[in-house]
Amino acid sequence: MAGFHLVTDLDGTWLPAPGQRGQLRDLENALLARPDVVLTFATGRTFTSALEAMDRWSLRPPHHLITDVGTAIFHRTPEGVWDEDQTWASRVTAAWDHLAAERLLKAGLPDSVCPQPGVVPIRRLALQALIGRGDAATGRELERACTATGLSADILASHNLYFDVLPSGIHKGSAMTFLQASLELPRPVVGCGDSANDLGLLEASDYPVVMLGGLGDQEAPAELIRRAHRTDVPGPRGIHRALVALGLLEEGPHDH
Ligand SMILES: [Mg+2]
Structure with a gap:
């Protein structure tokens, strides 16, 4: 199996609802076993709020973090420190x-x-x-x-x-596209989300994954809904099953 770049929203997508923590750990472990996979969180939260969420749910830290609906990008250094991408910061500042x-x-x-x-x-x-x-x-x-x-x-x-x-022109999708190009990250890009602030990300992804119950047909362009994979269960388990269905991950322990 080849590598890929998994870019996921947090709230309503990656963050586990009560009872889903074990499913998140399964997904994290499956990805941890795949050093060729790059993980990015793309959230509408601020940087501080994203870190709070990562702490509260004890999330495995991603390689990159897109915050504020795409207006900021942070990279995790080998020492575990978050470094803001200054090229993207300058570009967004110039547009604001x-x-x-x-x-x-x-x-x-x-x-x-x-x-x-x-x-x-x-x-x-x-x-x-x-x-x-x-x-x-x-x-x-x-x-x-x-x-x-x-x-x-x-x-x-x-x-x-x-x-x-x-x-103008700044959203989760343009931030992801910049990140993808500037670091030459692996493809395909899998984008996961549940609401309208994920539309840019989903549109720019090779494999858009829409969470069960998220983004109704009226909220997204028909072409996107047509090519998107909709999860059949909510939360991390839904993402896990989508990655298996796309042929990007092996089946999880509970699929047997
Ligand atoms: Mg969301």
């Missing part, structure tokens, strides 16, 4: 009008959204809808507010609640 973003935050936000409490994002805004507001209408209000404050940005809605305001 932080003064316009400040103006939007200070005076321009529509009443329907507020910053996510306790979140300190990198080179993006992390907003959330106030209770009872329509999702599509809120997105349009936010778009108008960005235009009014001169902020040229992409707005990514997810879970009918969160709105990420991102530098």
Whole structure:
């Protein structure tokens, strides 16, 4: 079996629900036995929050970490230290009008959204809808507010609640594509996710894997839904079974 690059979302995807920890350990061990596999976490969480999740669930650390919906990339050094990718940081910074973003935050936000409490994002805004507001209408209000404050940005809605305001063209998929090319990582790329902020990643992956119950047919382009592998069980077991079905991993101990 040849190597591959596994790029996975955390929440609703890699992180185990209660009772799934053993399944995550099985998946981690199967990947550990394959030194030709590169593992990357791609999350909407901040760097700090991603580290907290890795600690809380005792995750095996990945080789690379994409945080903040793609606006930052970190590499794990052989000493186990996280090093931010400065080339990507410069590229994203150049695409982010932080003064316009400040103006939007200070005076321009529509009443329907507020910053996510306790979140300190990198080179993006992390907003959330106030209770009872329509999702599509809120997105349009936010778009108008960005235009009014001169902020040229992409707005990514997810879970009918969160709105990420991102530098144009920056998302989990463009971060993964940069990472893939700059380090000449193995292919195929398997991208796993469950929600709208994973769309860029799924689109840019050779094998998109959508979690059971994630991303409805209305939330993703038909072409992507057609070529995506949908897991038949949730969580790490679902990813494990998808990798087996794709011919990339041997069958797990519970498949026999
Ligand atoms: Mg998710």
